[in-house]
Amino acid sequence: MTLKSVTIVIPIYNERDNIYVLKNAIHKIFAGLHYKYNILYVDDGSSDGTPGILAKVSQFDDRVEYVSLSRNFGHQAAxxxxxxxxxxxxxxxxxGDMQHPASVLPLLLKQWEEGYDIVNTVRLEDKKLSYFKRKSSRLFYKLINHLSEFEIRAGSADFRLVSRKALDVICSLNEHDPFFRGLVSWIGFSQTHVVYQADERSFGSSKYSFKKMVQLAVRGITSFSIRPLYVAIYPGILISLMSSLYIPYALYSYFAGEAQPGWTSLIVTVSFFSGLQLMLLGIIGMYLGKVTNEVKKRPVYIIKESSLTKIANFI
Structure with a gap:
């Protein structure tokens, strides 16, 4: 009987101390499972010596392969x-930070064996996280679900199993600015999820700053919905209404004879439309920028070196 094969993809950035720990944890889990498997680390331009460690590990462990990118392209590109x-x-x-526990892998594989093409994971809320971190995470999912045309479960992450059939579709899309939580939901197929409790980091610190969280939210929203173009109208109108409070003063100045000819009409017009125009132009510009990046057709990533014996020009 031919064993089914599993590839574990692990993007990492400055996680040199977690490489051995995670590799050993995966080996331990698969020792009790009947699958062929390999681990593929993707180094996203690390500066802590990660590529050298990966080269050494892959040399002595035939189940480990690695790809090193030419610079830091971001988690989604890696x-x-x-x-x-x-x-x-x-x-x-x-x-690769050990917060996605290897103990969940058998649960993912079990759902796959039952016929699901995509098995997502949902992280249980960690009470140890700061109030701001928990609140911003909830806000992220509420915002993206409200503005987008698909739903992403709160606590979702890029910790999932994807069948070969679904993966071929995802890879064929080849978007310049991919947002995989959205793409996985968008393509359909039979999907389910399992819940898990995140483990503590073994080494290092989180690489996801508040700025990166905001960038991820903007990427997700603008990649899958044009609703912000409509939503922009409402705050624009609100700003215009608030600025119109200046109109009574302009009219008073006009009738009191304190205004120069033409000043009143100019102030009223500028006050009313400036807020609306700036808001709309900003959001339209954001979408136009995304279109420009797609038209350029630049590679999503560039490979510097790899332990794989054969690599095509993936972009």
Missing amino acids: LKAGLDMADGDCVISMD
């Missing part, structure tokens, strides 16, 4: 690089 080169019957993506 994830795409791994998915493009994964060759398993199914692919499991997970972070």
